[in-house]
Amino acid sequence: MKLTNLLASTAISAAIAFGATSAFADGHAKSLTVVSWGGAYTKSQVEAYHKPYMAKSGVKIKSEDYSGGIAEIKAQVTAGNVTWDIVDVELSDAIRACDEGLLETIDASTLPAGADGVAAKDDFLPGTLYDCAVANIVWSTIFAYDKSKIASGPTTMADFFDLKKFPGKRGLRKGAKVNLEFALIADGVPAADVYKVLGTPAGVDRAFAKLDTIKGDVVWWEAGAQPPQLLADGEVTMTTAYNGRIFNAVAGEGKPFEIVWDGQIWDLDLWVIPKGAKNKDTAMDFLKFSTATEQLAAQASYISYGPARKSSGALVGKYAGKDIEMAQHMPTNPKNLTNAVQSNFEFWADNADQLGERFNAWLAK
Amino acid sequence: MTDTTVSDAINNAPLVAADGTPLKQKLARTTRRMKIKAFLLTLPLVLFLLISFVMPIGQMLYQSIHNPTGSSVMPNFAKEIQSWDGEGLPSEKLFEIFVKDLAEAKKSREVGKTVGNLAIRVNYELPGSTSLIKKTARKAKKITEGPYKEALFAIDKKWENPALWKTLKRVSRDYTMSFYLAATDRKFDQSGSIVVVDELYQIYLPILWKTIWLSALITALCFIIAYPVSYLLSTLPLATSNILMILVLLPFWTSLLVRTSAWIAMLQKEGVINNVLVYLGIIADENRIQMIYNMTGTVIAMVHILLPFMILPLYSVMKTIPPSYMRAARSMGASGTYAFTRIYFPQTIPGIAAGTLLVFILAIGYYITPALVGGNDGQLISNLIAGHIKKSLNWSLGAALGTILLVVVMIFYWLYNKLVGVDKLKFG
Numbered sequence: 001m002k003l004t005n006l007l008a009s010t011a012i013s014a015a016i017a018f019g020a021t022s023a024f025a026d027g028h029a030k031s032l033t034v035v036s037w038g039g040a041y042t043k044s045q046v047e048a049y050h051k052p053y054m055a056k057s058g059v060k061i062k063s064e065d066y067s068g069g070i071a072e073i074k075a076q077v078t079a080g081n082v083t084w085d086i087v088d089v090e091l092s093d094a095i096r097a098c099d100e101g102l103l104e105t106i107d108a109s110t111l112p113a114g115a116d117g118v119a120a121k122d123d124f125l126p127g128t129l130y131d132c133a134v135a136n137i138v139w140s141t142i143f144a145y146d147k148s149k150i151a152s153g154p155t156t157m158a159d160f161f162d163l164k165k166f167p168g169k170r171g172l173r174k175g176a177k178v179n180l181e182f183a184l185i186a187d188g189v190p191a192a193d194v195y196k197v198l199g200t201p202a203g204v205d206r207a208f209a210k211l212d213t214i215k216g217d218v219v220w221w222e223a224g225a226q227p228p229q230l231l232a233d234g235e236v237t238m239t240t241a242y243n244g245r246i247f248n249a250v251a252g253e254g255k256p257f258e259i260v261w262d263g264q265i266w267d268l269d270l271w272v273i274p275k276g277a278k279n280k281d282t283a284m285d286f287l288k289f290s291t292a293t294e295q296l297a298a299q300a301s302y303i304s305y306g307p308a309r310k311s312s313g314a315l316v317g318k319y320a321g322k323d324i325e326m327a328q329h330m331p332t333n334p335k336n337l338t339n340a341v342q343s344n345f346e347f348w349a350d351n352a353d354q355l356g357e358r359f360n361a362w363l364a365k
Numbered sequence: 366m367t368d369t370t371v372s373d374a375i376n377n378a379p380l381v382a383a384d385g386t387p388l389k390q391k392l393a394r395t396t397r398r399m400k401i402k403a404f405l406l407t408l409p410l411v412l413f414l415l416i417s418f419v420m421p422i423g424q425m426l427y428q429s430i431h432n433p434t435g436s437s438v439m440p441n442f443a444k445e446i447q448s449w450d451g452e453g454l455p456s457e458k459l460f461e462i463f464v465k466d467l468a469e470a471k472k473s474r475e476v477g478k479t480v481g482n483l484a485i486r487v488n489y490e491l492p493g494s495t496s497l498i499k500k501t502a503r504k505a506k507k508i509t510e511g512p513y514k515e516a517l518f519a520i521d522k523k524w525e526n527p528a529l530w531k532t533l534k535r536v537s538r539d540y541t542m543s544f545y546l547a548a549t550d551r552k553f554d555q556s557g558s559i560v561v562v563d564e565l566y567q568i569y570l571p572i573l574w575k576t577i578w579l580s581a582l583i584t585a586l587c588f589i590i591a592y593p594v595s596y597l598l599s600t601l602p603l604a605t606s607n608i609l610m611i612l613v614l615l616p617f618w619t620s621l622l623v624r625t626s627a628w629i630a631m632l633q634k635e636g637v638i639n640n641v642l643v644y645l646g647i648i649a650d651e652n653r654i655q656m657i658y659n660m661t662g663t664v665i666a667m668v669h670i671l672l673p674f675m676i677l678p679l680y681s682v683m684k685t686i687p688p689s690y691m692r693a694a695r696s697m698g699a700s701g702t703y704a705f706t707r708i709y710f711p712q713t714i715p716g717i718a719a720g721t722l723l724v725f726i727l728a729i730g731y732y733i734t735p736a737l738v739g740g741n742d743g744q745l746i747s748n749l750i751a752g753h754i755k756k757s758l759n760w761s762l763g764a765a766l767g768t769i770l771l772v773v774v775m776i777f778y779w780l781y782n783k784l785v786g787v788d789k790l791k792f793g
Contacts, residue, residue, distance in 0.1 A: 069755070069756055070758065071754070071755045071756065071758060074758060077476060078476060096481065096485070098481070099479060099480065099481020099482075099484065099485075099499065100476060100479060100481045100482055100485070101473070101474045101475055101476045101477075101478070101479040101481070101482070102476060105474070208565075220740075220741065275474075275476070346495075346496045349484075349488075349495040349496060350488060350492060350493045350494070350495045350496050351492055351493070352757070353488060353489060353492065353757060353759070354492040354566070356757060357566050357568050358565055358566050360568050360749070360752075361565060361566060361567055361568040361571070362565070363741045363742075364568065364571065364572060364575075364741060364742055364744060365742075
């Protein structure tokens, strides 16, 4: 496919412009380009992974931000000019990129054992190790509100969709994923049955009908840094968001936000190595280092995302420099999991195209 | 010999140049050399156009109909299934080839030849196939003997559906119309005939129509605003008109992003215009007007950004119209309106033609401004194309939409040529 190459080369020319400089500038010193989601999240990785790794190995890490998806990885791999060495991706994207042959395979048995001596494959939470990807954190989409503006705040997902009880604008991520699940939960579908219902045409209609009830009052966001800002600016009364971003706005900046865990949809972020990465071995070494017990636990003291290793759980302490116990702010805390759904990558692999089209058509009407 | 025969001989003898070659030949050679030289001068441009324009567009056209995923992933099956008549289910033999090809493909990690590539390709035509094909591929290598049909049915009942096999047959062909069907909100139904998709899923044609009429609206608004401005520019004394011209050109030279962001600052709910209206008490604080992140925002920002493309051709044409024509008409008794409509306006048509064509074609493919200020209902077709190139990674569908957009522009150009005549265009 010639156009593939051509599109790819156009798309990566920007990547080359930024990425290649790191490769040349450092001369013979080893370097590594680590790509992640930016903001508070990248900051937590820089503190917990990058700094100790640079100190230990002498490798110079260049941190780049992106906004998710596998377009750049695909473009770089198909053009044969891979400038990203290791990328933090969502589970559904990790699976798809692996399926398409865009990633290096990773042998999970080479990962270090937990601090307590348990082998990696037993130490990692179930469903966090894949052929081409190793999870580092569990994150979650929740909804949050400003408690200084609503005295007795919402407590359930149904409240989020209740404009009578809680008038005001709502923030939602632009896209079908997560929103359809939320709509069904709000409409009374038990968390465990969400994907079963969504798998039927009637279920999809039901989800869109529920979204219809608030459509006129929705402010759509796209980047993870937007929702805390929307809340702070008073643009919305409540908004869905990534739990770590809200936590950091509260703990780090003292914002009066409150997270509602009911109906949370949790997902994984994983490290992947694009096929043909220039510093593949260093990337693999960094991957092993950063997903070790201590580093995963260290990241959890900078942002409230749950570590993917069981052995890290015991080491998770307080928020960096403050007296806030992290454990209760984790998506994986049992009291936060009472009505929770794990995002189903298989469902979205099958339906993302079709539901995406319906969502766009719905949005444009 | 007589005098006449001598002169005849001289006349008939070919004229020769200093080196003895016939002059005619020499002249032809010189002109040829000059033509080659002239051509060589244009060569860089020709090559540039070829590489940066003709080839990418050609490849885009090609990619929209050529998708060899099926035959790359499962070469034997793709060949054999073409002889299947499409009635009921394929033969046991085809099932066997399918299972073996799938097991073989499962081993591949090469981009474009993996089971995942096939799964995604089939899923475009039959949603829900990704997990089915991946699951089956995982189990395929364990099926070592027949009956293969029953073995597949045991993995998933969906394999009993003839529509799935019809889809596989279509996907196995390297050349496909599927992406053009998808781009026009159509698909193959269970029986393999072309149908329009459910109204709830229709997105591309409605957005294309919206793009066309929004572009027409923007062009019309640009014209209405630009005509008097250009008239003023061309009739004012040079010193004044130069200052006005700078006011037109300054935004033209400013970055597109800056201008779009400026409109966001102006039009948003907490923006300048709303603040002024609230301050003056014209609207209440809670009734601030939504002027951006919707179609209105797209239209306002695009009219402003495209305005210079209308003003400049109009101005350059108006500048060449001698004021004496209008005075002559008036002195012969024509009213102001009559003189304008019969004398002045017809002479500005080449400028109008150039301006409207320029603005319309720029507007129809505009991307950044609608992406930033369009919100939900102000998105244009180019935003959907970008979505397929960058987000859903369905490059073939993106290419098909791009080709349709190109054809629409060419149709408008042709119509324009018929109505106005391209030779009448005057840019300056």
